[in-house]
Amino acid sequence: MRDEYIIKPKFTDESTAEEMSYADRVAADLASSGLSGEKAPKFYIQTFGCQQNVADSEKLAGMCCTMGYERAEKPEDADLILVNTCAVREHAEKKALSIIGQYKHIKDSKPETIIGVGGCMVTQKARADKLKNSYPYVSFTFDTGAIQSVPRLVYSALKKGKRSFVMSENWEINEGMPSLPSQSHIAWLSIMYGCNNFCSYCIVPYVRGRERSRSAEAVIEEAKQLIERGAKDITLLGQNVNSYDGGMDIAELMHKICALDGDFRLRFMTSHPKDASDRLFEAIAEEEKIVKHLHLPIQSGSDRILKLMNRKYTRDAYLEKIEKLKSLVPDISLTSDIIVGFPGETEEDFEDTLDIMKKVRYDMVFPFIYSPRTGTPAAKMDGQIPREISAERMKRLLELETEISNERNERFLGRTMRILIEGESKNDSTKLTGKGDTVRPVHFPKPENHEKLIGTFANVRIKDVSTFSFEAEII
Ligand code: 5AD
Ligand code: SF4
Numbered sequence: 001m002r003d004e005y006i007i008k009p010k011f012t013d014e015s016t017a018e019e020m021s022y023a024d025r026v027a028a029d030l031a032s033s034g035l036s037g038e039k040a041p042k043f044y045i046q047t048f049g050c051q052q053n054v055a056d057s058e059k060l061a062g063m064c065c066t067m068g069y070e071r072a073e074k075p076e077d078a079d080l081i082l083v084n085t086c087a088v089r090e091h092a093e094k095k096a097l098s099i100i101g102q103y104k105h106i107k108d109s110k111p112e113t114i115i116g117v118g119g120c121m122v123t124q125k126a127r128a129d130k131l132k133n134s135y136p137y138v139s140f141t142f143d144t145g146a147i148q149s150v151p152r153l154v155y156s157a158l159k160k161g162k163r164s165f166v167m168s169e170n171w172e173i174n175e176g177m178p179s180l181p182s183q184s185h186i187a188w189l190s191i192m193y194g195c196n197n198f199c200s201y202c203i204v205p206y207v208r209g210r211e212r213s214r215s216a217e218a219v220i221e222e223a224k225q226l227i228e229r230g231a232k233d234i235t236l237l238g239q240n241v242n243s244y245d246g247g248m249d250i251a252e253l254m255h256k257i258c259a260l261d262g263d264f265r266l267r268f269m270t271s272h273p274k275d276a277s278d279r280l281f282e283a284i285a286e287e288e289k290i291v292k293h294l295h296l297p298i299q300s301g302s303d304r305i306l307k308l309m310n311r312k313y314t315r316d317a318y319l320e321k322i323e324k325l326k327s328l329v330p331d332i333s334l335t336s337d338i339i340v341g342f343p344g345e346t347e348e349d350f351e352d353t354l355d356i357m358k359k360v361r362y363d364m365v366f367p368f369i370y371s372p373r374t375g376t377p378a379a380k381m382d383g384q385i386p387r388e389i390s391a392e393r394m395k396r397l398l399e400l401e402t403e404i405s406n407e408r409n410e411r412f413l414g415r416t417m418r419i420l421i422e423g424e425s426k427n428d429s430t431k432l433t434g435k436g437d438t439v440r441p442v443h444f445p446k447p448e449n450h451e452k453l454i455g456t457f458a459n460v461r462i463k464d465v466s467t468f469s470f471e472a473e474i475i
Pocket of ligand 1: 088202203297299337339368370372373
């Protein structure tokens with residue numbers, strides 16, 4: 001099964017190839033134990049955070065398979081557990097630490113289990129040190145620049161029982177890692193890594209390093225492989241995809257990917273308003289394969305707060321871009337991230353945020369209560385907002401969001417929509433779920449031959465819309 005499912009990149013660099021050679025050594029070692037079938041060694045990956053982490057975890061899964069592990073359904077069944085952590089808000093770190101805490105029982109009952117922790121949380125030295133000193137059952141940690149070293153770290157733990165804590169700060173591109181997508185029809189494709197923007201609240205530039213773009217050839221080659229193995233929905237990923245510079249800009253890259261043979265659709269995230277260009281908007285308008293959706297985080301509607309956030313645009317500049325995009329793609333679905341309770345946010349600043357939501361009319365917003373991150377400038381700013389005030393503002397924001405979303409959803413009522421059928425509905429086993437050009441899932445009754453439909457496109461008619469999802473019938 002390994003060869004059939006793993007994506008093997010054509011573009012490889014020497015240092016990654018060297019690290020991958022340890023995967024073969026682990027495989028040889030595991031094979032010599034003679035365990036196969038039910039007893040074959042197994043891996044389990046727990047992922048927190050953004051789609052970038054999901055994409056990284058697919059690479060980790062590719063490496064685990066190359067090392068000879070098979071996927072386990074639950075961590076208790078695994079011989080190798082990897083936790084891919086997030087650091088963007090305190091809550092994400094707390095959740096990861098709590099899960100890692102629970103894995104102690106697994107290690108206690110099965111001491112040969114190898115537990116490794118990677119991702120943004122352990123790219124902060126203090127967190128890696130905490131795991132080293134207070135979680136003795138964790139075999140290794142690896143920062144976001146050292147994913148390719150996992151086979152070597154596993155080898156070291158397996159053969160020498162050695163604990164390792166890697167802070168590589170390697171911000172080079174590492175081409176050549178295998179990948180095992182978790183679904184064949186939905187693909188996450190990293191086109192660049194890191195961020196140069198240093199928004200004052202954000203930990204990402206410190207834990208993901210500076211911006212670097214993969215070459216367009218490598219990206220296009222990977223897109224081709226993904227399409228060949230059945231990808232129907234491809235999302236180009238980067239912290240700030242609009243500053244992609246891999247020999248061409250993102251607009252040209254998307255035109256080139258759209259020109260590849262195959263029935264698929266293309267998405268991209270995340271965009272920074274200061275870099276979202278007319279060329280990008282024109283590409284969305286021109287290319288049928290690009291989904292008519294733009295996630296363009298505004299973060300705040302107050303110019304004063306935007307300045308404190310170091311966002312480098314004003315609300316008027318943002319609105320101007322939105323108007324331009326709406327003139328090119330009138331039916332565009334817009335979504336945004338918004339931070340509530342940034343230090344110094346007054347009632348008036350918050351009302352500016354509500355006001356811009358009313359002007360833009362987002363299909364959906366992802367609101368977050370500000371979470372101070374050690375090492376970022378905002379964590380030291382005066383005027384930290386008490387939790388009760390942030391929570392009360394969040395409540396008001398969500399009420400407005402629901403009102404606007406409901407109104408935006410109405411436009412789809414009665415429409416025919418082409419959706420990609422993703423699988424059975426989570427809440428109703430008599431229904432299938434899919435997604436069209438909008439952000440809301442679409443549910444419809446299972447037709448007879450439903451197994452064959454998963455991962456294919458279908459036309460449905462929208463019969464009913466609610467805040468979070470649409471009900472439809474298949475045509
Ligand atoms: N507190 C709250 N939200 C944050 N985000 C990033 N950093 C923080 C923080 N310190 C949000 C931003 C970003 C999204 C991915 O997470 O809105 O766009
Ligand atoms: Fe964080 Fe700003 Fe970079 Fe986004 S653009 S990852 S919010 S620093």
